[in-house]
Amino acid sequence: MANLRNAISRFIEECKNMKELKKIHSQIITSPFLLQSDKFLLLSRLLFLCAISDLGSLGYATVVFRFMKNPNLFVYNVMIRAYASKINGGGNEICSSQSLLLYKQMLSEGIAPNCLTFPFLVKECTTRLHGRTGRSIHAQVIRYGFYNDVFVQNSLIVLYSAYGTLRSARKLFDEMTATRDLVSWNSMIIGHLRSGELDEALGLFRKMSTKNIVTWNSIITGFVQGGRPREALAFFRELQLVSSDMVRPDKITIASVLSACASLGAIDHGKWVHSYLKMSGQESDMVIGTALIDMYGKCGCVEKAYEVFKEMQKKDTLAWTAMISVFALHGFSKEALNLYEEMKKEGVRPNHVTFVGLLSACAHSGLVAEGRCCFVAMKQVHLIEPEVYHYACMVDILSRAALFEEAEELIRSMPMKPDAFVWGALLGGCQMHANVELGERVAQYLVDLEPLNHAFYVNLCDIYAKSGRFEDVKRIRTLMKERGIKKEVPGxxxxxxxxxxxxxxxxxxxxxxxxxxxxxxxxxxxxxxxxxxxxxxx
DNA sequence: TTAGGGTTAG
Known part of the structure; x- marks a missing residue:
């Protein structure tokens, strides 16, 4: 019997796809030669592969789990982990969180958690944004005596960082009872970076005696996303100097550095990173392909961006969207719209960013009818609810075409409060077409909304100047002086x-x-x- | 078992 069990166990390990896994599953449950305890062991192993590995299927794992009699702690941990790691698995409601439901079920069956249970439960709370639940899981950690576990403490640092309660995360990090490891440091650095505290993150980074590639990638990405791409490139140069067999730039480094080059318009550097990628023997994947499209596009090389796009073997929504946005940025509106048609034919679904690209393409070329079509299709065909920035794009299209009544009507129909960008788009149109009457009204509203924003005063001055009302220009200039308004950061x-x-x-x-x-x-x-x-x- | 990457107008 033991031989049969071991043989089946080996078959499970060697499975290459779900078809094979399902076949073995049916053999296990129908076999008359296996003991119930052996069946349970084999099913647990099969469940693990099914739920965790890339070849598996969480749906099938759930079926296997439901038919298992008396699941033990290992089985529950596997399922909790699988659900916590699942991307886009349900909404933000607590009731949709399968990991938490399984945890409750496990407790009700009298099974106590172990130290492996909590990092995944906490991760579930982090990714599904269950702040309050996260805190009660923290209480459970203490109750069951796993607070000194470094894995648990690290996951709590990530949890508190994700909720903007960074001070709690930092307190946890500073007062850690477990020995801090690289993950603790990296998690805390990432917490600071994501909260915009770049210098705090840098302080910790400099204090670290040992860094791994995650540390380096985190600081590079954090500085790019925090608006300090020059320093991000400096970190990359530093990384190259300290590079060893243990710490070497990887694909993630390359994607982040490309993003820095895109922000800076550093085409030579970007080209160098592209050749470095080819020389390092690392294969370009979808993320790097998208970063390359973005880099070439933002540096003004539309053709090169399109070349990279065409060479990509697999393209997802982000890759298509990046190329559409590059076309839009450079005024190739027809190309952007044609690419969107091609994207749909390929069966790739657009997302909310794709429509920002499409609408801005229409705005830049005065394609009003096409803009209206995109706006309607977004909601009715693709079931994407327009956000406030989509409305701003649509108001921009209409205002640039001097369709002020339609633009105002659209603003009135908005399900959310229009922000300064929506009104700003209308004001931009008034400026373009010297619409004094509406321009005055909108500018007054915007000035009341953001009294220190210089842009609205300047727009109004321009409207007056275009209409030859120079006394009014003078009046607004004086008002700006009186209020001490000047451009804070020059373009x-x-x-x-x-x-x-x-x-x-x-x-x-x-x-x-x-x-x-x-x-x-x-x-x-x-x-x-x-x-x-x-x-x-x- | 815990930590890192790509698309966004105005």
Whole structure:
């Protein structure tokens, strides 16, 4: 009997797909030669593969689990883990959380949890945003005496970080009773980064004597997403210097660095990362492909972005959306819309970001009818409820086309409160078409809403100037002065020369030779005045 | 058993 059990166990381990797994499952339950205890052991093993491994199926695991008599702690832990790791598994309601329901069921059957139960339960609370439940799980951890377990403490740090209760997470980290490991440090660093406390994260990062690739990737990604991509690139250079067999840049590093290059418009650096990827022998996957499309697109190389897109073997919603957004950004609206049609034909479902790309493409090219179609299809065909930013895009389309009544009607129909961007889009249209009457009304509303935002005053000044009402321009300028309103952070643009990204703004930059640039501009201006140079303004 | 990656207008 033991031989048969061991043979079946080996078959389970060697299973390559669900078909084989199902076949073995039926053999186990119908076999007259296996003892009940052996059957239970084999089913537990099969359940584990089915629920956890890539070849498995959580749906089938659930069926196997339901038919198991007297499931033990191992079986419950497997199922709790499987549900906690499942992506998009249900809504945010506590009742839809299978892991928590299983935990309750397990307790009601008199089975006590062990230290493996809690990290997954806490993860479930983190990913499904059950803050209050998370705290009661924390209480259960203490009750069952597993508070000193490092896995449990680490997962609690992640839980509290995810809820914006970062101080609780930090307190937990600072007062940890278990010996802190790399995961504890990384989790805390990530917590600070996600809360926008980049310097706090950097402080911990510098304190670490040993770092792994997760540490490096976390700090690089955190700084890119926190709006400090230059420093992210500096971390990458530092990583290359300390790189060893233990810590080496991986695919995740490359995706994050590409994202930094995209934010900076650092095309040379981005191209270098692309060749580095090819040289390192790492295969490009969907995430890296999407990051490359985004990088090339944001650096102005639309053709190169499209080349990467076409070469991708598999493309998901994000890859299609990235390419659509690149087309939209550069005014290739028809190409964006055609790609959307192709995407649908390929059976890839658009998401809310895809529609932002499509609507902005329509806005940039005055494609009103197409914009209306996208907006309607989003809701009626794809069942995606328009968010406030979709309304802002649609108002932008209508206002740019001087369809002010329709734009106002759309704002009135919004199920949520229109924000400053929605009204701002309407004001932008008024500015474009010198609609003084509506512009005054909208600007007044926006100024009341955000009295310190300089943009609305400037828009109104421009509307007055276009209509020849210079007294009103003066009046608004005086008002701005009286209220002490000026542009806080001036707009800037960047250019990469010989791998160095230079930032320009109206106030100048320390690393840019503004005097020389102003001199060249002056010469050009003089030449133009003398008719020696002509520039066609697009 | 716990930690890290890609798409977003205005």
């Amino acid at each position: 800037c643009s960047m250019i990469e020369i010989d791998g160095v990204v230079h930032e320009f703004s109206v106030r100048g930059s320390p690393d840019v030779q503004m005097d020389k640039i102003i001199g060249v501009l002056k010469d050009l201006n003089d030449d133009m005045k003398m008719g020696r140079v002509s520039i066609i303004l697009m």
